[in-house]
Amino acid sequence: SQQGEEDPQALSIQEGENATMNCSYKTSINNLQWYRQNSGRGLVHLILIRSNEREKHSGRLRVTLDTSKKSSSLLITASRAADTASYFCAMNYGGSQGNLIFGKGTKLSVKP
């Protein structure tokens, strides 16, 4: 299976703190994406980083990619209670289909 692994599985922090989630994958990727899922809802795309990029920012989100270690991290700065959700990395291994393979997710709880 090409499924990625995320850690930690669960993370509990206070509002205002930073949250870091990590994702590791197994073979070369075309790009890696991060998604958020609020409880009982569908997934929402957050950010995409291409294999030739090392870092990307979007608002309070910072994503890094280390292709030599086959790993990525998502940093949420100055977290808010509304950031409480599950976060998933998804690997696009390219090819004609470009199917996404999802990690198992990190459940983030931000306490007010």
Added chain:
Amino acid sequence: NAGVTQTPKFQVLKTGQSMTLQCAQDMNHEYMSWYRQDPGMGLRLIHYSVGAGITDQGEVPNGYNVSRSTTEDFPLRLLSAAPSQTSVYFCASRGLENYNEQFFGPGTRLTVL
């Protein structure tokens, strides 16, 4: 734009029954896919399609059929439901190029007794 819509939101079936989960998108996306989400397993790809008339299997296709007669619709059929198919099902769509984000529907929670 309604985005990606799924019906029904909830469904309870008995073992052996059949049903179709509906998925539609109004973004003219070529690529559509079905995932199932189980606790602790993340999302696993069931079937996908890169355009009308074209479908292919994902990671966990057994027990499911799909068809793609139009760009907009991508129904998922369970021919003979089994308790192992109890899950939350998500439909997603995107443009065909690899760098496009996927848009997800709200999900269908299916219970098979």
